[in-house]
Amino acid sequence: MxxxxxxxxxxxxxxxxxxSISCASIILFILITFSPLPALQxxxxxxxxxxxxxxxxxxxxxxxxxxxxxxSKILASRPDFAKAIDAIKKIMPGGVxxxxxxxxxxxxxxxxxxxxxxxxxxxxxxxxxxxxxKKDFSQLTLTxxxxxxxxxxxxxxxxxxxx
Numbered sequence: 001m002x003x004x005x006x007x008x009x010x011x012x013x014x015x016x017x018x019x020s021i022s023c024a025s026i027i028l029f030i031l032i033t034f035s036p037l038p039a040l041q042x043x044x045x046x047x048x049x050x051x052x053x054x055x056x057x058x059x060x061x062x063x064x065x066x067x068x069x070x071x072s073k074i075l076a077s078r079p080d081f082a083k084a085i086d087a088i089k090k091i092m093p094g095g096v097x098x099x100x101x102x103x104x105x106x107x108x109x110x111x112x113x114x115x116x117x118x119x120x121x122x123x124x125x126x127x128x129x130x131x132x133x134k135k136d137f138s139q140l141t142l143t144x145x146x147x148x149x150x151x152x153x154x155x156x157x158x159x160x161x162x163x
Contacts, residue, residue, distance in 0.1 A: 084162040087136040091126035111157040
């Protein structure tokens with residue numbers, strides 16, 4: 001029983017196709033085995049694991065960064081109270097001491113104390129001249145004036161509005 005040339009050709013084609021698929025499978029297996037893909041997959045898994053461990057730290061850092069940004073915006077919009085307090089200290093004569101400072105919105109309230117009314121008067125005169133010159137302050141208000149019996153001293157509270 002002789003097979004026809006067509007059947008022989010079909011058998012040879014099937015054997016050749018089977019051999020080429022086998023060779024391609026072996027080559028593909030070798031490429032996958034020696035490729036860095038499995039190592040990269042392991043590295044990716046480790047990186048994801050590390051990120052999940054660090055997730056709370058990252059969230060804390062983001063929160064701190066947000067708070068710092070908000071604080072810097074608030075500080076930038078507030079008047080410079082340190083400059084106002086320094087200006088008050090510069091015009092204070094010796095013997096007059098600051099005993100209290102209150103920061104209220106855009107104004108500074110300062111309580112000064114002295115054993116001498118002359119020194120308090122000098123402080124007022126200096127402060128009024130600075131306000132009239134519109135040098136450091138735009139407004140001055142005398143809030144309180146009293147005498148401490150126990151300390152034998154005078155205390156004055158003034159509120160100034162910095163420029």
